[in-house]
Amino acid sequence: MSIQEGVIAGLAVLASALAVTVFARRGDRRADAVRFAQLAELNARLVVALEEGTEAKQDLERVVAERTSALVQRDLLLREVYHRVKNNLQVVDSLIVLQARRLSDRESRTALEALRSRLFALGLVHQQVMGSGDLETFDVAPFLEELSRRLRDHAGGGVGLSVRAAPLKVGLDFGIPLGLLVTELVNEAIGRSGPGDGAIEVELAQAEAGELVLQVREGGGRETGAPRIPAADPASLAATIIEALVAQLKGVLTVSNGQGVRSEVRMPSPALS
């Protein structure tokens, strides 16, 4: 018999006993003695049931404490893993810096600097997850803001920048390709801009149901003929990376060339599992 059943049965017998007691008020003493014995037994059963209840509650509290500590442990481990990943990326970054110093030609060194900014984007995504409450998802808006600003600062040269992004919770599966894609588009835009040009604009907006639109626009301002459009130049590494990431994000890329180059990627909004 479970505790609840015991208590309910005990209460039922108690109630009927009380009822009988009322009706038997004028009964003889022998009947009173029987009733008393019954009540005493019921009382004893209730005491046992209550003790069992207390024990069950303590068992539950123990289980909850164990689960809580397992969750704390999981958070610690995840944080440690993310920290290791980020640290390893920094060591790889240092190796690239050391390698770059050994190279004399400018083109190779520029290529390695570009590699560094891609690694940085990866590291920044991990940093976002580390700082989030659930260690799984993060808001893409401050991430894009910081990523774009750091890419601009990294390049130096004081190009203007404005970032507008709608708040959107994303996981690593979406955040990593998106971060790398923005890195390519922004670096291309920075590469084509100079001091005195208009600001580079980065925008991520929710379009109609379930669709996201990423835009990277150059301010333009200089008449430099037809600027190089990365996606149209299959020889460039940036073009290869952009094509792969747009495909991974199930998106469509449009590049237009008016006042500076404007790249737009339309992609489905990520579904968080």
Add this chain to the structure above:
Amino acid sequence: MSELKDRCVAVVDDEYLIAAALSVQVEGLGLTVCGTAATAEEAIALARDQRPAVVLMDVRLGGDKDGVDAALVIHATVGSKVIFVTGSREPATLARIERDHAAAVLFKPISDWQLRDAIETVLGA
């Protein structure tokens, strides 16, 4: 108290490769690296010995004390300007740096341009 060495920079990081990379970046700016250290104790000893004008200081270091502890001592005893170089954006770390009168804070990875900007600002101040 002897003068700080004009163009001497000390690099503190418990990852030796990161310290090596930072060192070549510093040298690329035409400055001298007067030593690297991996723990707070080593950093303090290095600073007392070499009297660097600038210390590039990582926050998380091997050992009991971190970069913030080392920076407090170095700032007080040697007077070097301390630029924190950290990979962590954790609020607790940033709050600790804040209380330490940091000359500047840089987040890894660091470009040559950012490093030059920070060191010039600190030395010019």
